[in-house]
Amino acid sequence: MIGTGLFISDNAFDAGYLDIIDDYLKQEAKSVASISTNQRLYLSDYDIEIASLNENLPFNVTPAYDSNGKPNFIDASGCLVAGIYSGMENEVYHSLDAISSSKVKKYAKSPAHYKRAYVDKIDRKRISKQTERTFDAGTYAHELVLEPEGFYNRYFKLLNQVDYPNTLNSLDDLRDKCKEHGLPVSGTKAVLIERLITADPAIEIFEEMQKQHIIANAGQSAVDKAYEVIAASSSRTNLIDTLKHDEVKPLLLKTAIDPVVWDDAHRACETMRNHDFANAILQDGFAELSVIAECPETGMMLKVRFDWLTRDGIPADVKTTRSANPTMASYQFADLGYDLQAYMYTYVGRLAGIPCPENVFPFVTCEYIEADICEVLELSDEDWEIAGRNFHKHIKNLKQSIDTDQWSGYTSNSSSILYLPKRGRA
Structure with missing residues (x-):
């Protein structure tokens, strides 16, 4: 440590202090000379970047890579390091050896579905040109809304x-x-x-x-x-x-x-930005923050990637969809496990130190094919409670399946009692 410091205000200063200052500087010169050369006495551009990134934040964001391009999210042993990371490429995030919400949602469908997707890795998808166009328009609209710089x-x-x-x-x-x-x-x-x-x-x-x-x-x-x-x-x-x-x-x-995809994406972006509430949500925050945390129940590493996170810790998800009709969306959300996604994102965020509020995860949805409509959709408190119970059940069962390599179907090797629908029965 360099000395103890010397402070003299302009108001108190006069020529009588010059001898004191000379003695102090001589003392400090000796202290500086004795410092090990590997100690840094300056702020690098990287230090300034981190300080600027975290200014007035209630949580700490770390750049995904240090000033030499080395990943901050992996330690010397190759293990993941828990934290909140900016600037991580999408493909790098998806390659991280951690449990994502997509994996939890797949396991919720059945352990056998998880095995097919993530253990056997068999891909039987065929994507039509029309479906590819729809996916592309959604991707580019997402980028225009959340990361327009340099588009x-x-x-x-x-x-x-x-x-x-x-x-x-x-x-x-x-x-x-x-x-x-x-x-x-x-x-x-x-x-x-x-x-x-x-x-x-x-x-x-x-x-x-x-x-x-x-x-x-x-x-x-x-x-x-x-x-x-x-x-x-x-x-x-x-x-x-x-x-x-x-x-x-x-x-x-x-x-x-494609010109049709380009126009669809720009129209969807404009629709979302013209929706006052949606636009207010997507202000003053970070796009595509990647978060890694250790599950306290299973010891497994969990990962989430926020579409949007405000500087005070409120997350949001942006989705382009065939229909933003709230009634139809309720069925789609249940089928696609968006309730599990919302719970897991806020849960992992809090584990990493983000003050995500309870039961808050707005979905900014936009349809653009047959009409231009933006709707902000939120889950009921009852569905949050169900999602929480299901998440903790699934994450513990998933750990057990991984440890035992046992992947059951919809039931655990027993028979199921059927209750037939009443319609059409005498």
């Missing part, structure tokens, strides 16, 4: 053909134009486009406009690599789909977004 540096909107009705697009359009210019009409679409552009560069062809738009936003290198992948492929594919190829993605300057 337009990361993504760009593809051109929509309906906005360019006078451009050539179909194979018949291209053939007719070739015939009009006295050019051969045989060949693939790509051949016809190249033939027409060579003959008249001023001809407006939608596919060529889209290509130039992609080059301007995604970069020439990415487009060149995409065409290499297309040429080497045995299946029929196009430029836009190939932008998602593993060899192309690292070269993208920006990621392309």
Whole structure:
């Protein structure tokens, strides 16, 4: 420790204090010289970042990585470190070896469902193009609402053909134009486009406009690599789909977004921000905070990732949905275990030191496909109580299943008594 300090105010200072000051500085010079060189006597940018992050907070947030890029959430032995972390990538969070609300919800369905998903890891999902679009719109709306900074540096909107009705697009359009210019009409679409552009560069062809738009936003290198992948492929594919190829993605300057998905996401974001209560909830806080805590009942590590957490500890979840109708949502929430999610998030938050209030976890929901509606939905106190009982039951049973490698179905190897519905019975 460096000395004891010397304080003289401006009002009390005069020339008589100069000898005292000289003696003090000599004493402190010796103290500084004796300090070990590995002690830090300054504040780094990283120190200032942490101090700024935690200013006036009732809980402590730690950057996920230190100033050298080393994870703060893993100790020297490779074990998870309990804490509240900012800046953790989504894929890193999902890879953490801890129990998430998704795992608890799957176990609540049945231990056998948990085994299939997280022990056997068998994935039988097939995603249609329409479903993929819906998922994408929800993801981008989520990002626009919670983490809008840099969105337009990361993504760009593809051109929509309906906005360019006078451009050539179909194979018949291209053939007719070739015939009009006295050019051969045989060949693939790509051949016809190249033939027409060579003959008249001023001809407006939608596919060529889209290509130039992609080059301007995604970069020439990415487009060149995409065409290499297309040429080497045995299946029929196009430029836009190939932008998602593993060899192309690292070269993208920006990621392309389908124009319908882009408009849906922006409309959903606007709908939520125009809802006074929803917008008030999503102010003055943190997006995507990752929290790790040890379960006091089982010793297992638990993890949650808050969509939004206000600076005074109130959590919220943002969901895009087919319907935000509260009556329909009650069935959906029960089926998807959102009550368990809400309880677990606030429970783990409190374990980590966040003052999450009891029975408070607003869901900001938004529908955008057939109407633009935002609703803020909250669970009743009765459902909070049921969710709490179920969570603690499931977490203890899950620990037992993991320890014994026993994964029952809906019942524990016994028969079930059925009570048939009364309708249709004599």
